[in-house]
Amino acid sequence: MPATKPALRMALIHVMQETDTFNPVPTTLADFQRVALLEGDDVLKRIDPHGPIAGYLAAVDQSGLPVETLPVLRADAQSGGRLTRPTLEEISNRICARLGRLLPVDGLVVLLHGAAAADGVDDVEGYLLSRIRTIAGGTVPLALMLDHHANVTREMIRRSDLIVAFRTQPHDPYDTGLALTTLALRLVDGHLRPTIAWRKLPMVTHQEQYLTSRGPMQEWFDRARELEREGRAVTISLFPMQPWLDVAEAGWAVVVVTDDDRGEAEHLADELADHAWLLRDRFMERESCDIAEAIDFADDPARQTVLISDTGDSVLGGSPGDSTAILRALLERPRRHRALVPVTDPAAARRLGTHREGEHVDVELGGWSTAFSAPLRVTGRRGAARSGVIALDGLPQGSVDMGTAVILDTDSVTMLVTEHPGVGGIHPGIYRAMGVEPAQYKMIVVKTASNFQYFRGITTTFVRAATPGPTQSDVRSLPWSRIPRPMFPLDQLETWR
Numbered sequence: 001m002p003a004t005k006p007a008l009r010m011a012l013i014h015v016m017q018e019t020d021t022f023n024p025v026p027t028t029l030a031d032f033q034r035v036a037l038l039e040g041d042d043v044l045k046r047i048d049p050h051g052p053i054a055g056y057l058a059a060v061d062q063s064g065l066p067v068e069t070l071p072v073l074r075a076d077a078q079s080g081g082r083l084t085r086p087t088l089e090e091i092s093n094r095i096c097a098r099l100g101r102l103l104p105v106d107g108l109v110v111l112l113h114g115a116a117a118a119d120g121v122d123d124v125e126g127y128l129l130s131r132i133r134t135i136a137g138g139t140v141p142l143a144l145m146l147d148h149h150a151n152v153t154r155e156m157i158r159r160s161d162l163i164v165a166f167r168t169q170p171h172d173p174y175d176t177g178l179a180l181t182t183l184a185l186r187l188v189d190g191h192l193r194p195t196i197a198w199r200k201l202p203m204v205t206h207q208e209q210y211l212t213s214r215g216p217m218q219e220w221f222d223r224a225r226e227l228e229r230e231g232r233a234v235t236i237s238l239f240p241m242q243p244w245l246d247v248a249e250a251g252w253a254v255v256v257v258t259d260d261d262r263g264e265a266e267h268l269a270d271e272l273a274d275h276a277w278l279l280r281d282r283f284m285e286r287e288s289c290d291i292a293e294a295i296d297f298a299d300d301p302a303r304q305t306v307l308i309s310d311t312g313d314s315v316l317g318g319s320p321g322d323s324t325a326i327l328r329a330l331l332e333r334p335r336r337h338r339a340l341v342p343v344t345d346p347a348a349a350r351r352l353g354t355h356r357e358g359e360h361v362d363v364e365l366g367g368w369s370t371a372f373s374a375p376l377r378v379t380g381r382r383g384a385a386r387s388g389v390i391a392l393d394g395l396p397q398g399s400v401d402m403g404t405a406v407i408l409d410t411d412s413v414t415m416l417v418t419e420h421p422g423v424g425g426i427h428p429g430i431y432r433a434m435g436v437e438p439a440q441y442k443m444i445v446v447k448t449a450s451n452f453q454y455f456r457g458i459t460t461t462f463v464r465a466a467t468p469g470p471t472q473s474d475v476r477s478l479p480w481s482r483i484p485r486p487m488f489p490l491d492q493l494e495t496w497r
């Protein structure tokens with residue numbers, strides 16, 4: 001009788017936060033606890049069906065290999081400001097302590113974002129990977145998942161044997177977790193010799209051309225998929241870095257993985273870097289219009305409901321969600337139709353929470369976190385209030401905690417004032433949980449520049465307003481201090497090389 005193959009011991013680590021370094025509000029351990037901070041077996045007790053861990057488990061299942069999954073830690077926070085240093089140390093220490101107890105392992109599957117920064121640490125993922133390597137050793141195969149908005153660094157490349165990033169915007173974490181794990185198991189099982197070639201591009205462009213389903217981004221991403229289909233690479237990851245990351249080593253990247261073919265990997269990495277560089281002016285084409293124009297477009301009776309994208313205050317991009325720029329314009333000059341507007345303001349939410357439903361309240365709202373927008377005095381009727389977690393269909397994290405949330409109505413606007421940014425009003429479920437039906441509104445402000453998919457049941461029409469803020473499209477006027485120069489489009493640059 002053949003001896004039974006011993007199970008492959010695979011350690012699983014998942015840390016996700018996307019940092020907007022222009023948002024001064026620090027990210028703390030409480031921000032992780034609000035979304036997910038789980039250790040050991042608890043990681044597998046609360047699995048998001050759309051998340052990368054579900055993809056990991058599907059790949060293990062499909063592989064037919066005996067695999068023992070050793071969950072280490074899952075730490076998930078919303079996009080926001082830099083992590084405080086104690087938060088980063090706490091997360092790394094917890095990973096190292098538990099991983100140390102689980103050794104030896106045959107492989108590591110590490111699911112990270114790639115654009116996290118902390119106080120004094122520009123490259124959080126590189127730091128985590130080096131801490132993991134210190135515990136696990138330099139030779140255990142390590143497969144790394146990244147968001148394609150990651151800032152790929154030398155440290156990330158040095159510490160990883162395999163990298164797979166998201167293929168689409170909006171993202172596909174389940175499929176990416178599955179693809180990464182499938183390759184990781186081939187590697188651990190001795191059937192793959194990954195060879196990585198990578199290129200860094202001095203580019204930082206705005207988010208309006210970031211959808212992979214159209215325009216230059218589609219062209220670039222489609223080319224990578226074509227090369228994979230032709231079998232010229234095992235996996236290719238393209239990284240249009242999220243543009244609000246003022247860190248050393250910032251810039252776009254290309255990562256090509258072949259099966260032991262150095263020449264082809266280098267060749268394809270050059271080709272794909274050239275391709276992005278050739279498209280650079282198209283990546284800079286703007287679609288956003290000024291605020292008044294965006295409101296006029298949305299208010300036009302010939303149109304159905306319109307989403308007004310508050311591009312400068314994109315909560316999913318890491319902004320605090322407190323901008324009053326669009327709200328001010330809506331209140332100053334009421335339009336034909338009513339608008340729905342989310343505002344993050346911890347102090348105002350708590351104050352409104354102390355009033356009774358139906359009461360008329362005068363409150364100072366928003367504009368508290370950055371110099372990009374100013375607070376606004378609003379008098380309105382206090383509507384429903386609630387606090388705690390709201391389950392949301394289709395959202396990667398499955399639910400959201402906005403803290404205290406209160407509805408405030410004026411004649412022309414319904415505001416959702418929340419203690420925490422939540423999802424920035426991008427999901428109709430948050431309004432329905434407050435007894436407000438968004439389908440009855442003609443104009444819906446969403447604090448995102450790309451994630452309009454949750455409103456599909458109500459509308460697919462959107463207009464991007466060029467608002468100022470930590471996620472603004474005008475990358476040239478952001479207060480850069482750390483990114484490498486020269487950098488396109490901030491400087492004149494003839495070549496990426």
Ligand SMILES: [Zn+2]
Pocket residue numbers: 147148149171
């Ligand atoms: Zn992303």
